[in-house]
Every structure is written in C-alpha cells, then in structure tokens.
Amino acid sequence: MTPLFPHTAITPPVAPASPSRGRVRPLGLSEVTVTGGLWAERQQLNATETLPHIHARLESEGWLSNFDRAARGALPEGRRGREFSDSEVYKYLEALAWEVGRRPDAAAEQTFRDVVARVAAAQEPDGYLNTMFGRAGQAPRWSELEWGHELYCLGHLFQAAVARHRTRPDADDGLVAIARRAADLVCRVFGPGGIERVCGHAEVETGLAELGRALREPHYLAQSALFIERRGHGTLADIEWGRAYFQDDVPVREAHSLRGHAVRANYLAAGAVDVAVEQGDDELLDAVRRQTSHAVARRTYLTGGQGSHHQDEAFGEDWELPADRAYSETCAGVSSVMLSWRLLLADGDPAHADLIERTLFNVVATAVGSDGRSFFYANTLHxxxxxxxxxxxxxxxxxxxxVRAPWFEVSCCPPNLARTIAALGAYVATADDRGIQVHQYADAEIRTTAPFGDVIAFHVETAYPDDGLIRVRITESPEDPWTLSLRVPSWADSATLTDGRDVQTLAPGMATVHRVFRAGDVIELRLPLEARVTHPHPLIDAVRGSVAIERGPVVYALESTDLGASVDRAVVDRGARPVERDGEVWLPIGIRDDDARTWPYGPADLSAAAAREVRLVPYRDWGDRGPSTMRVWLPTTL
Amino acid sequence: MTPLFPHTAITPPVAPASPSRGRVRPLGLSEVTVTGGLWAERQQLNATETLPHIHARLESEGWLSNFDRAARGALPEGRRGREFSDSEVYKYLEALAWEVGRRPDAAAEQTFRDVVARVAAAQEPDGYLNTMFGRAGQAPRWSELEWGHELYCLGHLFQAAVARHRTRPDADDGLVAIARRAADLVCRVFGPGGIERVCGHAEVETGLAELGRALREPHYLAQSALFIERRGHGTLADIEWGRAYFQDDVPVREAHSLRGHAVRANYLAAGAVDVAVEQGDDELLDAVRRQTSHAVARRTYLTGGQGSHHQDEAFGEDWELPADRAYSETCAGVSSVMLSWRLLLADGDPAHADLIERTLFNVVATAVGSDGRSFFYANTLHxxxxxxxxxxxxxxxxxxxxVRAPWFEVSCCPPNLARTIAALGAYVATADDRGIQVHQYADAEIRTTAPFGDVIAFHVETAYPDDGLIRVRITESPEDPWTLSLRVPSWADSATLTDGRDVQTLAPGMATVHRVFRAGDVIELRLPLEARVTHPHPLIDAVRGSVAIERGPVVYALESTDLGASVDRAVVDRGARPVERDGEVWLPIGIRDDDARTWPYGPADLSAAAAREVRLVPYRDWGDRGPSTMRVWLPTTL
Incomplete structure (x- = not known):
C-alpha cells in the first residue's frame, strides 16, 4: 500500500465515508455547499419531490407499516414487500439525515424522527431488527443468508445512523442507539465462534466499518474485517449463476476482477477498502485496486454504468458490454461511486474522480427523471x-x-439515488496537509480549516458541464502558501490554467497552484468542451463499428424524437464530426432502409444512406420528451 | 391462403405431423429410411446412448417414480422435479415410440410398455393426469395456468400417443387410450362455457390437433382452435416480462412477429398452423406466415437458433442478436423445426426446408455431444x-x-432432442400428386406409393454436407412420368443438375426433373460447397464489423484450442478468404494485444495484428475437445 498517514485530529467530516487514514480526507457537508448548476437543481428536486415521493410510497406499499406490525406483534400476517424492504426505509432515513443536515428543515426533521420512532418500536430487546424473520410463522433469524438480506438491511441501517451521527451528533431521536444495539448483536452472533458465514448481499461490511469509525468502536470494524475475510470461501449455497453472484466464489484477496451481481460486488469492495485502510492492509487494498481497475477497463459502459446481464444483474465477462441489453442498474452506479470515492481517498488518484463524474452525470443524473418522481432501475444504452x-x-x-417509472416491486434505486444526491457535496473536494483538491465542478462554496490551523475558503463559479470555464475565487486564505489542486479530466487534452499571472497548458491529472493566496485571487481552469467522437476498444464486440459522441463528461444519445425514425436505422459516415450550435450538439446521420431480406446473413451490404444533421441530447435527458427509441452508440459505415 | 387440396386416401404417414391438406404431404418413417452419414450416426447414438441415458436420469431424478407415488396415493410427499417434469417422461415415450417404430427392438418395446404402465396407473378415473396438482396438499387442478404446465404436459402426452398410434396402430399398451381419456377431459373442462383460459406454455394446441388427426376426432381439433383463439386476450396474469412471454399479449391473428419465450412462441405457432390448415383458415395461416417470416428475418441467429434473452428465454426485439448472450435454447431449435415443417407442408416453399436444415446441423446436432449423453441447453455463438x-x-x-452437461434441473432439452432425432426420417421428403420432393440430403432409401397408385422408390447417395454431390438412384418407378424435386439451398448459387442427359445450372429453390424414370436411372445434383464468408445484416448491432464462415449449411466456429489464445483477441483482415485443405477449413487470423487501457473508450484504435492460418471447426463440434473459448462471428479490421 502507498504510505498512509493518520489524519490530524480534525472533527470528522460530515460525509458518508470518513477513513482515519488516506492520501486525502473528504471535505464534508459542513465544508462544501453546492450553490448552483445542475447538481444544486437536482438536490432541490430531491428535497422537494423525491423524498416526499419516497415517503408516500413507503407508506402506500406498506413497507413502513411492516415496522408498526412488528411493534404490535402482528407479524407475519399482512407483511408486505420483499425480504429487503426494510432497507428502503433505512436508505430513506439516510437520505433524510443528509438532507436535514445539508439544509435544516423542521418538517423534514420531524418526519425523520417519526420514522425513526416507528423503526425503534420494532427492534427486539436483544437488538435484532428485521420485519421478515424470527417470529412464529417466519423463517428463523439468519436462516436464509443467501437471500434473506438481514445483514444487508442492517448495513443500510448503520449507514443511516452514521449520516445522523455526523449531521446531528447531539440529536436525541435514538437512531444511533438502535444501530449500536443491532451492531452489537451482529458482533455477538457473527463473531469468532459464532455463525461463520456472510450475507448474500454485501453491505453490512461497509456499514459496520463506517459505524465503527463514527462511534469509535473498533470491534465493529473487526467484525467487518471478519465478513470480508470469510467471503469467497463458499459458505453460501451454490446457485444457478454460481457463487460468483454473491462474490462467494473466490476470496476477496485473490479475485482478479469485480464480478457477479454488480451492486453486491461494489458494496463488498467498498467495505474491503474501508477495512484495508483502517488496518493498513496493503495486500487487501491492492486486491481491490486490481479488481476495480480490471472491471473499469473491461466491464464498464461508456456511461460509467456496470452490469451486462439482466438475468442475474451481474457484470458480464470481459468485453461483454451489450448496449441494448445493458443492465447498468442505478444502484450499481451508486455503489460504483461509493467504491471509487473510497479509492480516491486512499490513493488521491484523479482517475477515480473521473469515473465518479462520468457515473454521476450519466447514470445517477439519468436514473431520476426531471420530475424527481420517476426512475430508471436499469439504464440501457440502446x-x-x-x-x-x-x-x-x-x-x-x-x-x-x-420509461422512467414511479416505483418498482424491487425499489432499491429511488432511495439509493436520494441518499446519494442529498450527500453530493461530500464528493466535491478533499484536503491533505498541503491544501485542497477540487474533484467535481459545480457552483460551490468551500470553507475548511487547513491542517495547519487556518481557514481556507473559496467559491467555485462555473457553468460546467455546459461550459468549460471553472473559476476559483479565494475568499479567505492563511498567510502561508498552500496548494490548490484542480482535477483535469482524462478527456481534457488541452486544458489551460491561469492564476492571474501565467497561463499553463495542462495534461490530464491534477493541476496544482502552490503559492500564497489572498482573498479576491482568481484562478481559472479552462477545460476543452468541444463535442468529440469516441470509439470503443476494439475488443468490445457489441459496439464494434460504432461511435459515440461525448462532450466533456456528458455522453450524448440519439433519440427517435429527433431522428424521425427508429434509431436502429441510423448510420453515420466514418468521417462525420459533430457540430455545436446554440449549445446543442448535432451530427450528420443517415437513415438506412429497413429492408426485408428474408434471411439476414449473406454477402456484404455496403449500402449507405444520405445524411442530414440531427440533434443529439445528453443521455441523462433521454426519454424526457416522451417514449422514444434511443441509442448512444451510432453505427458507422464500414 | 394458397389453395389446399385434400390428400388422397393414402394411409397417414408415420410422422409427427400429418395434416389432411397442404401443398405437400410428408413421407413418414415407413417410407424414408436414413441409411448413412451424419444423421444415421446420430440416430444410432440416440438409440444406444441418449435414450438409455434419459431413462436412467428420469429414474434417478425421481421424475418417473412421481407416477408410481401418484398411483399408490402417496403424493405430494416425495414428489421430485419441477412442475413440468411429467412432460419429460412423455417426450421420452414419444422418442421411444419413434425409435421402436423406426427399428423394432424387443427390449426398447418392453421399456416403452413398462413406462406406459407406470403412467397409466397414475391417471385418475376422469382422465386427469398430472403428478403436481389436484391432490390434498397440492394446488387444485388448473389453478395455476400461468406456470403450472398441466396442459403443456398433456400436449406432450398427446404427441407421444400419436407417435405410438402411427408406428404401432394395433399395439395394446394403452398409451393411446390414456391420451384419449385426458383429451376428452381437456375438452370437457376447457370447452365452451368451461375454463375459458389457456396454458402458460403452449403445446397442448399442436398436441390436441395431431391427436385429433390421428384418432379422427374433430372435437380435439376444435378444442385446439379454441385455445388458439383465446390466446392473446390476457387471460393469463401479467408478469415481470409482460404477457408477451406467453404470447398472451396480442391475439394470434394480429401479432406481427414471433415474440416472448421462444419455445412457447414456436409451439403455439405450430398449433396455429395445424388449426389453420385443417379449418382452411387463410387468415390464421397468413398470420403465422407473417410472424414467422418476421422472426426469421430479424430475430434468428446464423445457426437458425432463436432466443436472445437468458432472463426470459425469449426472442429479443428486431436485430437484437447478441452472439455472446445468445440463448438459442435447444428446445427453441426443435420447436422451430416443428413450425417450419408445418409451413413447408402447407406451402411447399423450400425456404422452410433451408431453415430446417440450418437448424438441424447447427442447433440440434450441436446440442447433443458426440457421447450422446451430454447436452447444451443454450447454444451460444460466442x-x-x-x-x-x-x-x-x-x-x-x-x-x-x-460445456455440454449430462442433465439439467430443467431438462426439457435432452428428450426433445431424442424425439426429434428418432423421427428425423420424417423430415427428409414429401410428396404431392405430381411426384416426390427431397428436402434434406443424407444417404437414404425412399419408397412410397405415388398418388396415382404405383410405387416410386429410390436411393439417395451422398457424403453431404462434407461433399456437394447428391446422387438419386431410381430403384422402382411407375410407367407414367412423374416429377422428382430436389431442394437447392438458398446459399447454393451455382448448383448443377444432371439427369444423365442434360446439365442444368440451377438457381436456389426446387430443381425438378419431370419425365418417365426407369430403375437404374441416376440424377445428380451438385451443390457448391466452398467455404464462404458471410456478413450480417447491417442492422444487427451485436456482430457489426464481423464475418462468419459457412460451408454449405454448416456454420463454422473458431476455438481457442486452434487459435492458441482467447478467441476474443481474434481479428480477421476484411479481405481474408477461407481456404480448404484436406476437408478442413482454415482462415488467416491475427491475435490482438490484450492491452490494458485503463478506460476502454477514446480515439480510434486502428491497430491490427499479423495473421496466420488457423483451423475452424464445424460449430456443431465445438467443445468436443474439452473446454475452450469459441466464436462464430470473427471481428474484422475496420
């Protein structure tokens, strides 16, 4: 492992992940406020539309009242929802906690407390909490680890408690105490000599680790480490898709790639990073780095989405990336952001922030509709x-x-989006002992205490990703020099930076300005935001002979709404280039005859079609104008 | 509908399908014997290995003893297998019946009778027969039409009874009586005013129709027609994949394509052809023609395989034909042959025989291993x-x-292969009032009575598909002229025919010789069997920029065993052509670097790799030399 240093004794950041060591530490919600632009709008929409929508659905689906039934001893009669429905309540609580922490709101605070009280009433005296197991007429506790999701649900409970603890450390609602009792039970039941197995769906690992960090309880971290070490030893039953489905095929230290169910894989890897970092376990961290790099290089969609199989919601094999059957589950995108962020904190490598940005703009932003009340579960590219x-x-x-839908029978995605968007500020910037690193660009106010004790504060002003100018305006600065680092994304091959004195041309990576700053100083980063043609790796079969159009971190899509025909018939000349007009991206596109050969294989068909310019839309906006056909990868003439 | 004429009063052919009208009538197993070549070997393997293997597995899995338990009133305790396991016993009985009919064998006959006796003992007094439903502790009869498969199982029972009735019309084993009692019950329960719904898995439609033909019971056909008409009206519950899964989304007369679960779709369409032909229902037959043409032109793999989705075992949308996620279920191949054969009998169009040939050589022959005891359930192309x-x-x-496996938890495929291979002789040739049509080429002896009353007999001698020469040697012929028709496959663009007098060059279709034949006359058809390069339709995304190699009806594959590297790295120059040496097909193939870009999208990569000649193998043989990677579609340089 690269050298890690203990973070200085600053108050832990108000953020979902707060490792005690790493190359950089996050700046939390008390230090970063997103003030404008796409993400501010999305946070507002999340607060005013998505969270109330989720609450209403948790009630109408009966997933909240499952807790009430548990409290009054009325289960299992009338229990509704799948075995993991408790977790949606916990993810909703986590989202509410971040939202109330980000922007205090008395009504939301009361809602939070009311839901916590209903959850609290269902907890059993020994700390057990699950509405699906353990009662007369239900399967016994921990008897169905493959599919029961009991530990998974508790992992989400722990993350909700962490959110509450970090945003309102003195609150008396009781959520942290609920989590503590449940975590203590998990440690008793699954500790050494106990049930030496794991949960079919990873999540408790990262949940326990973070709860341990937040509450300074090392035995939670130790239990998380036990779960990480146990996985891969076949303690779960084999299933149709093999134990790789729940990563129980190969130990975490030995696997060569993320694999199996994509959400499980990312949650597990996130937990493994948490454990590795806290324990200074270089081997384990290297294993996760290796698996993640492999999956990003060979098993990830252009959008950042992951998961090629509908059947088992799983990563495919290397290069198996069908656009039309892309599963790219919303929750896989969320979990990939969680994993990338933890690796970024450990390593400081901006490549992780590149992937986070790509996934935020093209999976997270896509998965929730402009009404804030409709969602994609899968994010197809075609x-x-x-x-x-x-x-x-x-x-x-x-x-x-x-079409985006208001709710799903398995509705993990809406509350997962809500908690991610509410906490987005925590993914914007980090600090180390030399200064501040800005990873994501949005109008924002950043104010933190430098490791050397003085306040650093600045505004970020930008219309990114519409425009490539990012202006940093210093508002407070220590007397001593420090380093401002700004991420130059990997696609930005001609970025420039000016600090008011020099103009530098930058390679992708981190652009740094090390000097004494004064209030009023302005640093400007200009990222080249021309629409560009992107080709797939030649080993990706599914989109061979196709190109995509990107502009900055934004993937573009062709919709039938603009083409006036099924997008399956689109063809692009190999030499065609996109043009920009009035902030829109257009591309010359032909429409093939939808001919009726009786057998679709034979001699080469080299026919083309006359092209005209057609508008493309940011992928995140597709479907917003009503049902359409859509494709990201556009076939070229061969 | 094209004009149909009643077949003259010849004894019904010993064949799985025997419509009373149509352009051509099948020659059955009493008229056609496959005597040599690949299919004769496969029939021998089927008899000596596959059928005993299936029998042993039906015993060891407990699917046969379910009937014994039913007979002694011991169900539901100890019942084993899925809800459709009875059908595997019936398909096995059908296979045994054809096999015993094809080549009498006392031991096999006794086995058949023993199994029939066990089935008979389980039938209830009113004719009901199913080991999964209707007893105390089981769901009520007909209460789970979506997934219960009760009518589906009976459809296979009816087909088994038809096979027995046609091969041993005077046998006293009782299978036909069992089927008759069950069919009468179905007509009572599901007739007008009864349960006006359908089975989630079509099959009873074609089973009832054929039983009606065999036993001359028009009310079985009428019941089949009722089932056909009812489907598509949403009498089955909606499910995750929609009612299209069981073709209950759109009435059969209105649908534009085969869709949903591929086996269900083909079985249903086969039943619809049966009903349409018997009732002279042009509209219904046209509807099936339209749906089939659509699916063949846009939803069928190069191998003839159908089904692009693992999740729901379903056809994909138009042009959705991933090679690596090809499901191409073995049973879908079998059911496609059933449908194509019925359309061929109705229309006489050799295009149907082309598809049958392609599917037999590349799905049916692939799905069973050279040991006769291992099977593919899905037939991937990559x-x-x-x-x-x-x-x-x-x-x-x-x-x-x-890897081919000996048995499956859902083991529909092995007995489906067995019954198809045992009855293969029935797909070789047809007759009309002018003469004989040969559709499939193998060493064979054909002897039938012409409509005008005299015997026509000839031998087919060929090493097809290794060699393109097909020699027909007349052994008996009437005094009057008649027409010998030989199929010229669609890929054969320079076939020639000589009848000992002239040499004609032929276009694909049916080559005909109309004349007076004498014993000893020889007619030779030469089909061009050079290995050729095949391109996909430009709208098929998944294999764009790739080519396949075919030789005659045989699709070739590249295996890692021959390449010496993962086939994913293979690249073929756009201009490369296959060469043949010693009966093998070789192609210059390069191996790309398996490079490690951190992100697999960006500027165009036009790198190629030095090529060397690599052997390809017939797709049906892949995996026979041990585990390998394999691909049919080979990426070309762009």
Missing part, C-alpha cells in the same frame, strides 16, 4: 422500442427500462 | 470463458452453456 407512458400511481417490474 | 469439465453424474443449472 432502447429499441419506445415504451408506454407509466401511470404515476403504478408499481413497475424492476427492470423496466424504456 | 463463449468467452472456457468452462469446467462436467461430472457425468451431476445435474446442471439449466442455462450452463460453456
């Missing part, structure tokens, strides 16, 4: 048939991917 | 990871596709 408008009162099958 | 050898004693998850 929609062949237009969907039907979805009744806002309905509940959809989980992987319906043609 | 295997990215070598599998592990499979223990011959094990039972595999159903869609394991990297």
């Amino acid at each position: 929609q062949r048939t237009p969907g039907e408008p979805v009744d806002p009162e309905t509940t959809s099958p989980r992987a319906s991917s043609s | 295997q990215r990871t070598p599998g592990e050898p499979v223990d011959p004693e094990t039972t595999s998850p159903r869609a394991s596709s990297s």
Whole structure:
C-alpha cells in the first residue's frame, strides 16, 4: 500500500465515508455547499419531490407499516414487500439525515424522527431488527443468508445512523442507539465462534466499518474485517449463476476482477477498502485496486454504468458490454461511486474522480427523471422500442427500462439515488496537509480549516458541464502558501490554467497552484468542451463499428424524437464530426432502409444512406420528451 | 391462403405431423429410411446412448417414480422435479415410440410398455393426469395456468400417443387410450362455457390437433382452435416480462412477429398452423406466415437458433442478436423445426426446408455431444470463458452453456432432442400428386406409393454436407412420368443438375426433373460447397464489423484450442478468404494485444495484428475437445 498517514485530529467530516487514514480526507457537508448548476437543481428536486415521493410510497406499499406490525406483534400476517424492504426505509432515513443536515428543515426533521420512532418500536430487546424473520410463522433469524438480506438491511441501517451521527451528533431521536444495539448483536452472533458465514448481499461490511469509525468502536470494524475475510470461501449455497453472484466464489484477496451481481460486488469492495485502510492492509487494498481497475477497463459502459446481464444483474465477462441489453442498474452506479470515492481517498488518484463524474452525470443524473418522481432501475444504452407512458400511481417490474417509472416491486434505486444526491457535496473536494483538491465542478462554496490551523475558503463559479470555464475565487486564505489542486479530466487534452499571472497548458491529472493566496485571487481552469467522437476498444464486440459522441463528461444519445425514425436505422459516415450550435450538439446521420431480406446473413451490404444533421441530447435527458427509441452508440459505415 | 387440396386416401404417414391438406404431404418413417452419414450416426447414438441415458436420469431424478407415488396415493410427499417434469417422461415415450417404430427392438418395446404402465396407473378415473396438482396438499387442478404446465404436459402426452398410434396402430399398451381419456377431459373442462383460459406454455394446441388427426376426432381439433383463439386476450396474469412471454399479449391473428419465450412462441405457432390448415383458415395461416417470416428475418441467429434473452428465454426485439448472450435454447431449435415443417407442408416453399436444415446441423446436432449423453441447453455463438469439465453424474443449472452437461434441473432439452432425432426420417421428403420432393440430403432409401397408385422408390447417395454431390438412384418407378424435386439451398448459387442427359445450372429453390424414370436411372445434383464468408445484416448491432464462415449449411466456429489464445483477441483482415485443405477449413487470423487501457473508450484504435492460418471447426463440434473459448462471428479490421 502507498504510505498512509493518520489524519490530524480534525472533527470528522460530515460525509458518508470518513477513513482515519488516506492520501486525502473528504471535505464534508459542513465544508462544501453546492450553490448552483445542475447538481444544486437536482438536490432541490430531491428535497422537494423525491423524498416526499419516497415517503408516500413507503407508506402506500406498506413497507413502513411492516415496522408498526412488528411493534404490535402482528407479524407475519399482512407483511408486505420483499425480504429487503426494510432497507428502503433505512436508505430513506439516510437520505433524510443528509438532507436535514445539508439544509435544516423542521418538517423534514420531524418526519425523520417519526420514522425513526416507528423503526425503534420494532427492534427486539436483544437488538435484532428485521420485519421478515424470527417470529412464529417466519423463517428463523439468519436462516436464509443467501437471500434473506438481514445483514444487508442492517448495513443500510448503520449507514443511516452514521449520516445522523455526523449531521446531528447531539440529536436525541435514538437512531444511533438502535444501530449500536443491532451492531452489537451482529458482533455477538457473527463473531469468532459464532455463525461463520456472510450475507448474500454485501453491505453490512461497509456499514459496520463506517459505524465503527463514527462511534469509535473498533470491534465493529473487526467484525467487518471478519465478513470480508470469510467471503469467497463458499459458505453460501451454490446457485444457478454460481457463487460468483454473491462474490462467494473466490476470496476477496485473490479475485482478479469485480464480478457477479454488480451492486453486491461494489458494496463488498467498498467495505474491503474501508477495512484495508483502517488496518493498513496493503495486500487487501491492492486486491481491490486490481479488481476495480480490471472491471473499469473491461466491464464498464461508456456511461460509467456496470452490469451486462439482466438475468442475474451481474457484470458480464470481459468485453461483454451489450448496449441494448445493458443492465447498468442505478444502484450499481451508486455503489460504483461509493467504491471509487473510497479509492480516491486512499490513493488521491484523479482517475477515480473521473469515473465518479462520468457515473454521476450519466447514470445517477439519468436514473431520476426531471420530475424527481420517476426512475430508471436499469439504464440501457440502446432502447429499441419506445415504451408506454407509466401511470404515476403504478408499481413497475424492476427492470423496466424504456420509461422512467414511479416505483418498482424491487425499489432499491429511488432511495439509493436520494441518499446519494442529498450527500453530493461530500464528493466535491478533499484536503491533505498541503491544501485542497477540487474533484467535481459545480457552483460551490468551500470553507475548511487547513491542517495547519487556518481557514481556507473559496467559491467555485462555473457553468460546467455546459461550459468549460471553472473559476476559483479565494475568499479567505492563511498567510502561508498552500496548494490548490484542480482535477483535469482524462478527456481534457488541452486544458489551460491561469492564476492571474501565467497561463499553463495542462495534461490530464491534477493541476496544482502552490503559492500564497489572498482573498479576491482568481484562478481559472479552462477545460476543452468541444463535442468529440469516441470509439470503443476494439475488443468490445457489441459496439464494434460504432461511435459515440461525448462532450466533456456528458455522453450524448440519439433519440427517435429527433431522428424521425427508429434509431436502429441510423448510420453515420466514418468521417462525420459533430457540430455545436446554440449549445446543442448535432451530427450528420443517415437513415438506412429497413429492408426485408428474408434471411439476414449473406454477402456484404455496403449500402449507405444520405445524411442530414440531427440533434443529439445528453443521455441523462433521454426519454424526457416522451417514449422514444434511443441509442448512444451510432453505427458507422464500414 | 394458397389453395389446399385434400390428400388422397393414402394411409397417414408415420410422422409427427400429418395434416389432411397442404401443398405437400410428408413421407413418414415407413417410407424414408436414413441409411448413412451424419444423421444415421446420430440416430444410432440416440438409440444406444441418449435414450438409455434419459431413462436412467428420469429414474434417478425421481421424475418417473412421481407416477408410481401418484398411483399408490402417496403424493405430494416425495414428489421430485419441477412442475413440468411429467412432460419429460412423455417426450421420452414419444422418442421411444419413434425409435421402436423406426427399428423394432424387443427390449426398447418392453421399456416403452413398462413406462406406459407406470403412467397409466397414475391417471385418475376422469382422465386427469398430472403428478403436481389436484391432490390434498397440492394446488387444485388448473389453478395455476400461468406456470403450472398441466396442459403443456398433456400436449406432450398427446404427441407421444400419436407417435405410438402411427408406428404401432394395433399395439395394446394403452398409451393411446390414456391420451384419449385426458383429451376428452381437456375438452370437457376447457370447452365452451368451461375454463375459458389457456396454458402458460403452449403445446397442448399442436398436441390436441395431431391427436385429433390421428384418432379422427374433430372435437380435439376444435378444442385446439379454441385455445388458439383465446390466446392473446390476457387471460393469463401479467408478469415481470409482460404477457408477451406467453404470447398472451396480442391475439394470434394480429401479432406481427414471433415474440416472448421462444419455445412457447414456436409451439403455439405450430398449433396455429395445424388449426389453420385443417379449418382452411387463410387468415390464421397468413398470420403465422407473417410472424414467422418476421422472426426469421430479424430475430434468428446464423445457426437458425432463436432466443436472445437468458432472463426470459425469449426472442429479443428486431436485430437484437447478441452472439455472446445468445440463448438459442435447444428446445427453441426443435420447436422451430416443428413450425417450419408445418409451413413447408402447407406451402411447399423450400425456404422452410433451408431453415430446417440450418437448424438441424447447427442447433440440434450441436446440442447433443458426440457421447450422446451430454447436452447444451443454450447454444451460444460466442463463449468467452472456457468452462469446467462436467461430472457425468451431476445435474446442471439449466442455462450452463460453456460445456455440454449430462442433465439439467430443467431438462426439457435432452428428450426433445431424442424425439426429434428418432423421427428425423420424417423430415427428409414429401410428396404431392405430381411426384416426390427431397428436402434434406443424407444417404437414404425412399419408397412410397405415388398418388396415382404405383410405387416410386429410390436411393439417395451422398457424403453431404462434407461433399456437394447428391446422387438419386431410381430403384422402382411407375410407367407414367412423374416429377422428382430436389431442394437447392438458398446459399447454393451455382448448383448443377444432371439427369444423365442434360446439365442444368440451377438457381436456389426446387430443381425438378419431370419425365418417365426407369430403375437404374441416376440424377445428380451438385451443390457448391466452398467455404464462404458471410456478413450480417447491417442492422444487427451485436456482430457489426464481423464475418462468419459457412460451408454449405454448416456454420463454422473458431476455438481457442486452434487459435492458441482467447478467441476474443481474434481479428480477421476484411479481405481474408477461407481456404480448404484436406476437408478442413482454415482462415488467416491475427491475435490482438490484450492491452490494458485503463478506460476502454477514446480515439480510434486502428491497430491490427499479423495473421496466420488457423483451423475452424464445424460449430456443431465445438467443445468436443474439452473446454475452450469459441466464436462464430470473427471481428474484422475496420
């Protein structure tokens, strides 16, 4: 492992992950405020639309009242929802906690407390908390580790408690105490000599580790480490898709790639980074780095999305990245951000922030509709048939991917989006003992105490990603020099930086200015934001002979709404280049005959079609104008 | 509908399908004997290895003893297998019936009778027969039409009874009586005013229709017609994948394509053809023609395989044909042959025989291993990871596709292969009132009575598909002229025919010789069997920029065993052509660097790799030399 240093004794950041060591430490929600632009709008939408929508659905689906039934001893009769429905309540609580912490709101605070009280009433005296197991007429506790999700649910409970503890350390609502009792039970039951198995869905690992950090309870971290070490030894039953589905095929230290169910894989890897960092375990951290690099290089979509199989919601094999059957589950995107962020904190490598940015703009931002009340569960890169408008009162099958839906039978994604968006400020910037690193660009106010004790404060002003100018305006600075670092994304091959004195041309990576700053100083980073043509790696079969259009971190899509025909018929000349007009991206596109050969294989067909310029839309906006067909990868003439 | 004429009053052919009208009538197993070549070997293997293997597995899995338990009133305790396990016994009985009919064997006959007796003992007094439903502790009869498969199982029972009735019309084993009692019950329960719904898995439609034909019971056909008309009206519950999964989304007359679960779709369409032909229903037959043409032109793999989704075992959308996630279920191949054959009988169009040939050589022949005791459930066109050898004693998850497995938890495919291969002779040739049509080429003896009353007999002598020469040697012929028709496959663009007098060059279609034949006359068809390069339709995304190699009806594959590297790294120059040496097909192939870009999207990579000649193998033989990676579609330089 690269050398790690203990962070100085600063108050832990108000953030989802707060490792005690690492190359950089996060700046939390008390230090970073997103003030404008796309993400500020999305945070507002999250607060005013998404969170109330989720609350209403948790009630109408009966997933909240499961706790009430548990409290009054009325289960299992009338229990509703799948075995993991408790976790949606916990993710909602986590989202509410971040939101109330970010922007105090008495009504939201009361809602939070009311839900916590209902959860609290369902907890059993020994700390056990789950509405699906352990009662007469239910399966016994911990008897169905493959599919029961009991530990998974508790992992989300722990993360909710961490959010509350970090945003309102003195609150008397009781959520932290609930989590502590449950965590103590987990340590008793699953500790050495106990049930030496793991949960089919990883999550408790990172949840326990973070709860341990937040509450300074090393035995929670130790239990997390036990779970990490146990996985991969086949303590879970084999299933149709093999134990790789729940990463129980190969020990974490030995695996060569993220694999199996994509959300489980990322949650597990996040937990493994937590353990590795806290224990100074270079081997374990290297193992996760290796697996992540492999998966990013060979098993990740252009959007940052992960998961090529609908059937098992899993990563495919290397290079197996079908656009039309992309699963790219929303929760896989969320979990990939969690993992990348932990690796960024450990290593300081801006490549992790590049992937986070890509995933935020093209998976997270795509998965929630402009109404804040409709969601993609899967994020396909190619929609062949237009969907039907979805009744806002309905509940959809989980992987319906043609139209954003208000809720799903398996509805992990909406609250996962909500907690991520509410906590977005925590992914913007980090600090080390030399200064501040800005990783994500949005209008923001950043104010923190430098390791050497003085305040550093600045504003970020930008219309990014529409425009490539990022202006940093210093508002407070120590007398001593410090280093401002700004990420130059990997696609930015001609970025420039001016600090008011020099103009430097930058390579991708971290651009740094080390000097004495004064209030009023302005540093400007200019990122080249021309629309560009992107080709796939030649080993990716599914999109060979196709190109995509990107502009900055934003992936573009062609919709039938703009083409006036099914996007399956689109063809782009190999030499075609996008043009920008009035902030829009256009590309010359031809429309092939939808001919009716009786057998679709034979001699080469080299026919082309006359092209005209057609507008592309940011992928995150697709479907917003109603049902359409859509594709990111555009076939070229061969 | 094209004009149909009633077949003259010849004894019904000993064949799985015997419509009373149509352009051509099948020659059955009493008229066609396959005597040599690949299919004769496969029939022998089927008899000596596959059928005993299936019998042993039906016993060891407990699927046969379910009937014994039913007979002694011991169910549901100890019942084993899925809800459709009865059907595997019936398909096995059908296979045995054809095999005993094809080549009498006292031991096999006794086995058949023993199994029939065990089935008979389980039938209830009113004719009901199913080991999964209707007893105390089981779900009520007909209460789970979506997933219960009760009617599906009976459909296979009816087909088994038809096979027995046609091969041994005077046998006293009782299978036909069992089927008759069950069919009468179905007509009572599901007739007008009864349960006006359908089975989630089509099959009873074609089973009832054929039983009606065999036993001359028009009300069975009428019941089949009722089932056909009811489907598509949403009498089955909606499910995650929509009612299209079981074709209950759109009425059969209105659908534009085969869709949903590929086996269900083909079985249903086969039943619809049966009904349409018997009732002279042009509209219904046209609907099936339209759906089939659509699916063949846009939803079918190069191998003839169908089904692009693992998740729901379903057809994909138009042009959604991933090679690496090809499901191409073995049973879908079998059911496609059933449908194509019925359309061929109705229309006489050799295009249907082309598809049958392609599917037989590349799906049916592939799905059973050279040991006759191992099977593919799914028939992928691209295997990215070598599998592990499979223990011959094990039972595999159903869609394991990297290595042929001895048995599956859902084991529909092995007995479906067995019944198809045992009855293969019935797909070789047809007759009409002008003469004989040969559709499939193998060493064979054909002897039938012409409509005008005299015997026509000839031998087919060929090493096809290794060699393109097909020699027809007349052994008996009437005094009057008649027409010998030989199929010229669609890929054969320079076939020639000589009848000993002239040499004609032929276009694909049916080559005909109309004349007076004499015993000893020889007609020779020469099909061009050079290995050729095949390109995909430009709208098929998944294999764009790739080519396949075919030779005659045989699709070739590249295996890592021959390449010496993962086939994912293979690259073929756009201008490369296959060469043949010593009966083998070789192609210049380069191996790309398996490079380690950290992010697999960016500027174009136009690197190529030095090529050397590598041997390809017939797709049907892949995996025979042990675990390998494999691909049919070979990426070309762009």
